[in-house]
Amino acid sequence: MTLVLRRNDYTLTDEQDQLVDMLRSLFSEQSAIEVVRAAEPLGFDQNLWATVQNNGLLTISVPESAGGDGGGLVELALAGIEVGRTAAPVPLIDHVVTMRLLAALKGAGVALDALDWDAALSGDLIVSMAPISTWELGAQLVPSGAVAKAVVAFKDGSIILMTRETNAPQAQNEGCAPVAWWSPSDADVRTATLLDGDLAAGIWELAHREWRIATAASIVGLMAISSEIARSYALDRKAFGVTIAKFQAISHQLADIHMDVVTARNMTIKAAWLTENEPAFRPELAAMSMAHATRAALRSTAKAVHIHGGMGITNEADISLFYRKVSSWALVGGGIRRDLDDIGNAIDRRAQELAASALISSNR
Amino acid sequence: MDFSQVELTSDQLVFEKEIRELISENWTPNLSHIAVDHDRMPKPVRMEMAKRGWIHPDLAPDAGGAGLGEIELEVITNLFDEYYIPANVSSSLLIPTLEKFGSQWLKENVLPGIRTGELTTCLGYSEPDNGSDMAAATTRAVQDGDTWVINGQKMWTTWGNESDYVFLLTRTGAVEEKHRTLTMFLVPMNTPGVDATPVWILGGGRTNVTFYSDVTISDNYRIGPVNDGWSVMSEPLATEHGAGVVTEGVAPVNGSMGAGFSRVLQKLVDGAIQWAASRTMADGRSRLEDPLVRAALAEAMLDLEMCWNAEGELGKPMSAEALAKQADKLADMAAPEGLLDFGVDGSIAAGIIASERQHAPGTAVYGGTTEIYRNNLARRLGLPRPY
Numbered sequence: 001m002t003l004v005l006r007r008n009d010y011t012l013t014d015e016q017d018q019l020v021d022m023l024r025s026l027f028s029e030q031s032a033i034e035v036v037r038a039a040e041p042l043g044f045d046q047n048l049w050a051t052v053q054n055n056g057l058l059t060i061s062v063p064e065s066a067g068g069d070g071g072g073l074v075e076l077a078l079a080g081i082e083v084g085r086t087a088a089p090v091p092l093i094d095h096v097v098t099m100r101l102l103a104a105l106k107g108a109g110v111a112l113d114a115l116d117w118d119a120a121l122s123g124d125l126i127v128s129m130a131p132i133s134t135w136e137l138g139a140q141l142v143p144s145g146a147v148a149k150a151v152v153a154f155k156d157g158s159i160i161l162m163t164r165e166t167n168a169p170q171a172q173n174e175g176c177a178p179v180a181w182w183s184p185s186d187a188d189v190r191t192a193t194l195l196d197g198d199l200a201a202g203i204w205e206l207a208h209r210e211w212r213i214a215t216a217a218s219i220v221g222l223m224a225i226s227s228e229i230a231r232s233y234a235l236d237r238k239a240f241g242v243t244i245a246k247f248q249a250i251s252h253q254l255a256d257i258h259m260d261v262v263t264a265r266n267m268t269i270k271a272a273w274l275t276e277n278e279p280a281f282r283p284e285l286a287a288m289s290m291a292h293a294t295r296a297a298l299r300s301t302a303k304a305v306h307i308h309g310g311m312g313i314t315n316e317a318d319i320s321l322f323y324r325k326v327s328s329w330a331l332v333g334g335g336i337r338r339d340l341d342d343i344g345n346a347i348d349r350r351a352q353e354l355a356a357s358a359l360i361s362s363n364r
Numbered sequence: 365m366d367f368s369q370v371e372l373t374s375d376q377l378v379f380e381k382e383i384r385e386l387i388s389e390n391w392t393p394n395l396s397h398i399a400v401d402h403d404r405m406p407k408p409v410r411m412e413m414a415k416r417g418w419i420h421p422d423l424a425p426d427a428g429g430a431g432l433g434e435i436e437l438e439v440i441t442n443l444f445d446e447y448y449i450p451a452n453v454s455s456s457l458l459i460p461t462l463e464k465f466g467s468q469w470l471k472e473n474v475l476p477g478i479r480t481g482e483l484t485t486c487l488g489y490s491e492p493d494n495g496s497d498m499a500a501a502t503t504r505a506v507q508d509g510d511t512w513v514i515n516g517q518k519m520w521t522t523w524g525n526e527s528d529y530v531f532l533l534t535r536t537g538a539v540e541e542k543h544r545t546l547t548m549f550l551v552p553m554n555t556p557g558v559d560a561t562p563v564w565i566l567g568g569g570r571t572n573v574t575f576y577s578d579v580t581i582s583d584n585y586r587i588g589p590v591n592d593g594w595s596v597m598s599e600p601l602a603t604e605h606g607a608g609v610v611t612e613g614v615a616p617v618n619g620s621m622g623a624g625f626s627r628v629l630q631k632l633v634d635g636a637i638q639w640a641a642s643r644t645m646a647d648g649r650s651r652l653e654d655p656l657v658r659a660a661l662a663e664a665m666l667d668l669e670m671c672w673n674a675e676g677e678l679g680k681p682m683s684a685e686a687l688a689k690q691a692d693k694l695a696d697m698a699a700p701e702g703l704l705d706f707g708v709d710g711s712i713a714a715g716i717i718a719s720e721r722q723h724a725p726g727t728a729v730y731g732g733t734t735e736i737y738r739n740n741l742a743r744r745l746g747l748p749r750p751y
Contacts, residue, residue, distance in 0.1 A: 002372070002377065002380065003372070003380060003439060003442050003443070004369060005369070005370040005372070005435065005438050005439070005442070006367055006368065006369050006370065007366045007367055007368055007369075007370060008367060008672075009365060009366040009367070010365060010675075011365060012365065013365070016365075074365060231745060231746075231747070234747070235746075235747070235748075242751055243748065245742075245747045245748055246747075246748050246749070246750060246751040247750070247751050248735070248738075248739070248742075248750045248751075251738070251739075251742035251745075251747045251750065252735070252738040252739075252742065254742060254745060254747065255678075255738040255741040255742050255745070256738075258678070258741060258745060259674065259678050259681070259682050259741070262673075262674065262675065262678060263670045263671075263673045263674050263682065266673035266674075266675070267669060267670065267673045269365065270367055270673060273365050273366075273367050274367050277367075277368065278368070284665075285669070288665075288666050288669050291666055292666060292669075292670050337659075340658075340659050340662040340663060340666070341658075341659075341662070343662035343665055343666060344658040344659075344661070344662050346662075346665055347637060347652065347658060347661050347662065347665070348652070350633075350634070350637055350665075351637050351638075351640075351641050351652055354634055354637060354638055354641070355641070
C-alpha cells in the first residue's frame with residue numbers, strides 16, 4: 001500500500017493577483033451601491049454590462065478555440081468573488097459559464113446554427129443556463145433568465161437550446177435577481193436539440209459543476225463584503241460607552257463570519273482548480289462548494305444584519321441589501337438539498353473503498 | 365495554486381516502507397481507540413522513532429532530528445493516522461524556548477534528549493482556580509540559595525504521569541502583579557514531592573491533577589529570568605496558537621491547527637458509512653439507500669471538506685466544533701446500535717461513534733478553548749480587546 005499525498009496550495013499567480021486587482025477597482029468604481037439599488041427591481045444595469053463588455057471581461061475564461069482568451073475556471077471563480085463583492089447587477093457568471101458550455105459543444109462538433117455566436121461572445125446577446133433542468137423537466141426558474149434570450153438546458157438526456165425574440169418577464173424575488181420562468185413548451189420559445197447521448201450527459205454534468213462553483217464564488221463575494229461592513233459597523237457603533245466590537249457577543253460572531261468566508265472561499269477555488277485540472281477527481285467538490293457557500297452566506301449575512309441591531313433590518317442599510325441578494329443568488333440553483341443529494345455519490349464511492357479495507361471492523 | 369498529487373521519489377517510497385515496517389514491528393492498531401489526537405505516542409514506538417531522529421524529523425541530524433522535508437513529515441503524519449497511533453509528543457513547542465531561554469546546564473543535559481524525543485515533557489499552566497487566565501497562577505516558587513522550593517497544584521497536566529519533565533509556570537512575587545511576577549521552570553517529574561493523580565475524561569482519556577509539595581530543585585532548572593516567565597511562556601504559546609502559518613506544498617490544511625480533529629472526523633464518517641452498509645431497511649434495501657441517512661452522511665462529509673479548507677488558527681475551533689456537532693448527529697443517525705461500546709453484541713465500527721461522541725466536547729477545550737481562539741481571531745481582524 002502506498003500513500004497518496006496531495007498539494008494544498010491556494011496561492012494565486014501574479015497574473016491572477018492582477019486580475020483580482022483590476023476587477024476589484026473596476027467594480028468598486030462602476031458598481032457602487034447606488035448603481036445596484038438603481039438597477040432594482042430587475043437586477044440588471046445596461047451601462048455596467050457595456051463596461052463589462054468593453055473591458056473584455058466576458059472572454060477571459062472562454063477557450064481560445066472559441067474566440068476567447070483561454071482563461072480557466074479558477075479565473076472565473078476569482079471574477080465571481082469580485083462580482084459578488086459589489087452585488088454587481090450583471091449576469092457575468094451565468095453568461096460566461098454558458099459560453100464555456102457552448103464552447104465545449106462547439107469543440108464536440110455541434111453546429112450552433114440557432115445562435116449568433118459573435119453576438120454571444122461579445123455579450124450583445126446574453127446567454128444563460130438552466131441548472132434545475134439537471135433534475136426537472138418543463139417550466140423552471142432560470143438564473144439571468146429575464147435578461148437572456150438564449151438558455152441552454154438538459155432535457156430527456158439531451159442538451160437543448162431555447163431561444164426567444166423578447167425577454168421573458170422577471171419572476172419578482174426578494175433579492176431582485178433577473179430570474180424568469182422558461183419552458184420548452186412556451187409558445188414564445190424556440191427549441192433546438194444540440195447533442196444527446198453519453199457525450200451530452202458528460203458535457204452537461206461538467207457545465208453544471210462549473211455553474212455551481214462560479215456561483216458559489218459570487219456568493220463568497222457577497223459574504224466577504226458583508227463581513228467587512230459588519231466589522232466596520234461594530235468598530236464604529238458605541239453602546240454603554242464603548243464600541244460594540246469590544247463585546248465578545250459581537251466579536252465572536254464576527255470571528256465566525258470570518259471563518260465562514262475563509263472556508264467558503266478556499267473550498268470554491270480548490271473545487272475550481274480540481275474541476276479544471278482533474279475533472280474525474282472527487283466530482284462532488286462542486287456541489288460541496290455550492291452547499292457550503294450557500295449555508296455559510298445565509299447564516300453569515302443574517303449575523304451581519306443582527307450585528308447592526310435595528311439599523312440592520314432597515315431597507316436603507318447597505319447590509320440589508322446584501323442579505324436580500326444572498327437569498328436570490330444562492331438559492332436559484334435549487335438549494336442545499338440538491339447539493340447534498342449529489343454529494344451522496346461520494347458516500348457510495350467511500351463505502352466501496354471501506355468494503356475493500358480491513359481497518360474498520362464490525363462484530364456483527 | 366496547486367492541488368495535484370505528489371509523485372513520491374524512490375527515496376520517499378523507501379522511507380514510507382521503513383516506517384510501515386517499524387510500526388508493524390512495534391504496534392498493533394486498536395481500532396476502537398479513536399482519541400488518537402489526544403493521547404501520547406506509545407513508548408516503544410517513540411524510542412524507535414527517536415533513534416532515527418523521526419520525533420522532530422525537521423530538525424537537523426546533529427540537532428536530534430533527521431533533516432527531513434515536508435513530504436516526509438506528511439508521510440509520518442498520515443501513517444500514524446492510518447495505524448491509529450497517538451502521535452502527540454508535544455515537545456516541539458518547547459524546543460525553541462529552551463534554545464532561547466534555557467540555562468547552559470539545561471541546554472547541555474536535557475535539551476538533546478528532548479530534541480530526539482527520548483525525553484518527554486508536559487505543560488503545567490492551568491490551576492484549579494485559573495485556566496485560560498494564566499497570569500493568575502498561584503503555584504509558588506521560593507528561592508533558597510541555589511535552589512527553589514515549589515508548592516502548589518496544576519490542572520490538566522495531560523501526560524503528567526508519563527513525562528520526564530513539566531514546563532511549570534510559577535509565582536515568584538505578589539499575585540496582584542499578574543504577569544510581572546511569573547517564573548518558568550523545567551521540573552523533573554521524578555523529583556520528590558511531585559505527584560500526578562489521574563482525572564478520567566469523557567471518552568476514556570486521561571489527564572492529571574499534579575501536586576507540588578516542597579518540591580526542591582536546582583536553579584539550573586529555571587528557564588529565563590526570574591519574574592520574566594510571561595515572555596518565556598509566550599514563546600511556545602505563540603507557537604501553539606500560531607502553528608497554522610500558511611505553508612506551501614503538501615500541508616493538508618494549510619497547517620490547520622485542527623488537522624488532527626479532521627482526521628478523527630474522517631474516521632467517524634467512515635464508521636457511520638460502515639454502520640449504514642451493515643443495516644437493512646424493512647424493504648430489504650441497505651440503509652445506505654435511505655434518503656435521510658444519505659442526507660446526514662452528506663452533511664458530515666461536507667463539514668469534513670470544510671475543515672480541510674480551514675487554515676491556521678481558525679482551523680482549531682472550526683474542526684473541533686464540526687467534530688462535536690457531527691459526533692452528535694451521527695450518533696443519532698446510527699441509534700441505537702451505534703451507541704454500543706466496542707465488543708458488545710451488535711456494536712458497529714469498533715464503537716467509535718459512541719466513544720467519539722463522548723470524547724469530542726474535549727477537543728473544543730484542550731489546547732485552548734474555542735472562545736480563546738475566537739478572541740485571537742478577533743484581534744487579528746483588528747477588533748479591540750474584549751470588554
